[in-house]
Amino acid sequence: MELIKTDLFGRKDILVFKNRPKSIIEVLQDQVAKNRDKIALVDERRHLTFEQLDRYSTNLAGYLQKEMGIKKGDRVAILIGNRIEFPLFVYAIAKIGAILVPINIRLAKAEVDFILHNCEPTVVAYEEEFVETVEEILLKESTALQGIKKINVEQLDSIYENDENASSFVLADIDDEDSLFIMYTSGTTGRPKGAIVSHINVIHSILNYQKIFQTDSTLKTIIAVPIYHITGLVAQFLHLVYIGGTSYLMKRYQNEKYLKLVLDEKVNFLFNVPTIFVMLASTEEFKKHSFDFVKKVAYGGSPIYLQTLQTLKEAFPNAKLHNAYGATETTSPTTLMPLEYPDSKASSVGKAVYGAQVKIINEKGEECGPNEIGELYIKGPMVIKGYWNNEKANEESFEDGFWKSGDIGVVDEDGFYYIYDRKKDVINRGGEKVFSVEVENVLKRFPGIVEAAVVGVPDEVFGERVKAFIVGEKIDQQFIEELKSYCHENLAKYKVPEYFEVLDSLPKNAAGKVMKEKLRAQVSSGSN
Numbered sequence: 001m002e003l004i005k006t007d008l009f010g011r012k013d014i015l016v017f018k019n020r021p022k023s024i025i026e027v028l029q030d031q032v033a034k035n036r037d038k039i040a041l042v043d044e045r046r047h048l049t050f051e052q053l054d055r056y057s058t059n060l061a062g063y064l065q066k067e068m069g070i071k072k073g074d075r076v077a078i079l080i081g082n083r084i085e086f087p088l089f090v091y092a093i094a095k096i097g098a099i100l101v102p103i104n105i106r107l108a109k110a111e112v113d114f115i116l117h118n119c120e121p122t123v124v125a126y127e128e129e130f131v132e133t134v135e136e137i138l139l140k141e142s143t144a145l146q147g148i149k150k151i152n153v154e155q156l157d158s159i160y161e162n163d164e165n166a167s168s169f170v171l172a173d174i175d176d177e178d179s180l181f182i183m184y185t186s187g188t189t190g191r192p193k194g195a196i197v198s199h200i201n202v203i204h205s206i207l208n209y210q211k212i213f214q215t216d217s218t219l220k221t222i223i224a225v226p227i228y229h230i231t232g233l234v235a236q237f238l239h240l241v242y243i244g245g246t247s248y249l250m251k252r253y254q255n256e257k258y259l260k261l262v263l264d265e266k267v268n269f270l271f272n273v274p275t276i277f278v279m280l281a282s283t284e285e286f287k288k289h290s291f292d293f294v295k296k297v298a299y300g301g302s303p304i305y306l307q308t309l310q311t312l313k314e315a316f317p318n319a320k321l322h323n324a325y326g327a328t329e330t331t332s333p334t335t336l337m338p339l340e341y342p343d344s345k346a347s348s349v350g351k352a353v354y355g356a357q358v359k360i361i362n363e364k365g366e367e368c369g370p371n372e373i374g375e376l377y378i379k380g381p382m383v384i385k386g387y388w389n390n391e392k393a394n395e396e397s398f399e400d401g402f403w404k405s406g407d408i409g410v411v412d413e414d415g416f417y418y419i420y421d422r423k424k425d426v427i428n429r430g431g432e433k434v435f436s437v438e439v440e441n442v443l444k445r446f447p448g449i450v451e452a453a454v455v456g457v458p459d460e461v462f463g464e465r466v467k468a469f470i471v472g473e474k475i476d477q478q479f480i481e482e483l484k485s486y487c488h489e490n491l492a493k494y495k496v497p498e499y500f501e502v503l504d505s506l507p508k509n510a511a512g513k514v515m516k517e518k519l520r521a522q523v524s525s526g527s528n
Contacts, residue, residue, distance in 0.1 A: 001211065003355055008200065009177065009385040011401035015355040016200070016381045017207055023174045023199040024094055027206070027242050028054055035217065035244045043084045043249040050244070056160040057091035062169035063159045065096055068123050068149050072097030072172050075119045075182065078153075079112070079126035079134065081105050082227050082249040085153045087237060088160065089125060094180060094199075097172025098122075101182045101194070102228035105130065111192070113137045115184050117144050118194060118389055125151040176200040182388045183230060183328050194388035197230075201331040204381040205234050206242045208353040212336045213296060213322055217244035219269040222261055224253040224276070231300065234332040235324070236271055245269070255283050263289060270316075271298040273513065274308050275451070281315045282450075292318045300324035300349075307445055309346050325349035325419055329403050331382045334358065335417045347441075348416040349409075356380040359402070360411060370413045373433075375423055377402040408435065425516055427456035427464050432494045434466055436516075439497065442490045446483050448472045451506050453514050457499060457523045468497035469519055475502045499523075 001017050008014040021027045028050070031040070036051040048056065064070045076093050078100065080086045086102070093100040101119050103112055105127075112133060116124065126134050131152065138145055159165060176199045184192040209215065221240055225232045227249065240247045248261055259280065261267060270277075277299065280286055294316045300323065312321055322337040335358070337350035352358045359367050360374040368374040379402045387393040397404055408426060409419040420426075420435040427434035436454040443452035451471040456464035470483075480500050487496040507518040 001207065001354070008381060009198075011379070014379070014381055014401075015357070017204065017355070020176075020203050020207060021242075022176050022203075023178075024180065024202055024238060024241075025091070025171075025174065027203070027238070028091060031241060031244050038217075038244065039246050040241065041084055041087055041247055041249065043082070044251060046084060048084060048087075050241075053087065053091065053241075055163070055166075057088050058095060058169060059160055059162055059165040060088055060092035060156070061095040062165035062167070063156075063162075064092060064098075064123070065170065066165070066168055068151070070096055070098050070122055073179075074098045074123075075101050075121040077101040077103055077116060077119060077121040077124045078228075079103050079105055079124070079130040080153060080228075081127065082223055082232070082251050083127075084249065085127075085156070086227050086249075089153075090233075090237075094174075095169075095171055097174060097178065099179045099182055099196075101184075102233070103184070104226065104228055106226075109133050109136065113140075114191060115194070116148075117142070119182055120144055121148060123149045123151060125153050128152060128154045174199060176203065177385070179385070181233075183228075183233075185328055193390055193393050195328045195384045196386055196388050197328075197331055197384055201382050201384060202234055202238055204353075204355055205331045205333055206239045208333055208336065208355075208382070209235060209239045210243055212338060212353065213298070213320070214339055215239070215243050215245070215269065215296065219243065219245040219295065220248065220265060220267045221245065221269040221271060222248045222250055222258060222267050224250040224258055225272060230326075230328045230332045231271065235298070240269075255280055256285065259283070259285055259289075262291070262294075266293050268293055268295040269298075270294060270296070270319075274299050275508070277312060277315075278308055278450070281311050286315070291316050294319045296320050296322065298322040298324055300326065306347060306441065323349045325417065326382075327405065329384050329397075329405075330356075330378055330380075331384065333382065334376075334378050334380075334405075341416075345414070345416050348412075348418050350417065351415050352417070353380075353382065356382065357402075358411070358417070360409065368410070371410050373408060373410055373420065376405040376407050376409055376417075376419075378405055379403070422516075425455070427454070427466055429456075429459075429464050429466060429494050430462040434495050439466065439468070439487075439491065439495055442487055443468060443470060443483070443497075445490075446486050448474065448479065449483070453506050453516060453519055454497065455516050455519050455523060465499065466495065466497045467499040467501065467523055469501050469503050469506060471503055471505055 003015045004018045031050045040050045041048045181197040182194040297319045326332045326334040335350040357379040362374040406423045439454045449472045453469045457467045459465045507515045
């Protein structure tokens with residue numbers, strides 16, 4: 001697919017696909033023309049064909065436009081999990097030209113309150129279980145939130161199938177730079193920031209997934225990660241709409257249910273964080289079955305350990321394995337592992353996607369050469385236009401059209417990228433830099449270790465010392481002494497953890513990422 005240069009969001013010389021859909025609406029309409037009666041979505045209550053997804057979302061759009069007064073540019077916030085109502089709102093809001101604000105359903109009330117005040121929606125739609133949360137927020141005296149309309153999605157079934165709602169509906173005129181979503185980041189370093197995702201961002205991401213992974217309409221996926229996160233929404237749901245595949249929505253991940261669904265429906269495209277695959281492959285039930293029907297396995301969101309990769313190869317012998325690296329700000333992928341690659345590149349997060357410009361900048365602000373460590377700066381058609389109502393973040397996070405990722409890594413002479421750490425997670429021990437991923441990789445190779453995470457412990461002499469949190473079975477003092485010896489054999493002395501703490505599990509957020517800020521909060525225990 002040909003790439004051409006254009007200006008995008010005021011940024012010069014952005015490489016874009018020349019022949020591309022204009023919007024996600026066009027993507028759906030194309031599939032209706034090709035596969036109108038094919039199943040597009042399945043959840044615990046129902047299934048929808050591509051034609052029903054298109055028709056029901058138009059009926060919902062007509063209702064929202066007529067009864068709720070939603071117009072182009074308005075924000076609509078939703079507290080909806082992995083169920084069919086979520087995709088229906090995605091398309092209904094897109095057809096109006098409004099902006100969808102998916103809110104993490106696991107957030108505390110104060111966090112939801114902040115997001116609603118920041119985006120100032122016209123309407124907030126929610127599942128029944130969030131009625132009390134929404135009511136309490138909207139009943140507070142607040143000029144910004146007065147007049148917001150509410151929708152309980154449990155009461156919309158008759159709206160979806162009422163074609164009269166579409167009779168007065170007016171489809172918005174969409175430009176591909178128009179805002180589509182405001183997706184709030186996790187806020188681990190402060191208040192969450194609302195990343196403004198546009199149609200052109202999503203289009204380039206789903207085209208890159210299709211082109212690089214070579215996906216097609218024979219694929220089925222389970223969306224077990226939250227659909228309100230960028231992976232579930234773009235890498236899976238909207239990607240599968242584009243290729244004409246089928247998505248199964250799982251409300252909450254459970255090993256047994258996930259495994260049964262994979263086997264019963266012959267789900268052949270699995271996309272998850274590595275932790276999920278490790279948990280799945282370790283179960284006795286998993287070991288009883290063959291998964292030779294699985295065609296593609298993708299993973300991202302946290303580093304892939306070499307032993308995890310070997311587990312995946314054995315578990316899914318006929319599957320292509322793809323690491324993926326990106327962020328909400330890059331509308332999912334920045335780099336993807338190609339269809340074929342040598343084993344020597346297995347720990348890489350892949351090559352830059354089509355249209356992406358990635359440079360690595362060192363601490364002096366200079367661009368690095370191959371295998372030189374620095375921060376990844378990213379530019380391209382998948383990079384968001386900016387953050388909603390947050391000029392400070394826009395000024396700090398963008399430079400000459402590049403988004404500053406905060407991730408530390410290198411690119412090798414063949415164009416494969418490797419992520420070492422978050423900039424804020426690099427440990428500085430007496431002037432020596434310790435990348436936690438490198439240490440964690442060694443820890444994970446030791447028999448008996450299930451999970452490991454490394455953080456820095458404040459120290460008056462060295463600035464920081466290395467502490468490891470480990471999860472495993474039958475870990476006693478002798479085990480830890482043997483683990484220390486193993487680390488000394490495989491790491492420079494300054495990288496070897498000086499403190500060890502055993503946990504039942506590592507704290508993770510809704511996307512399955514280890515929350516190191518929570519581990520840092522308990523480093524004062526100093527167990528060893």
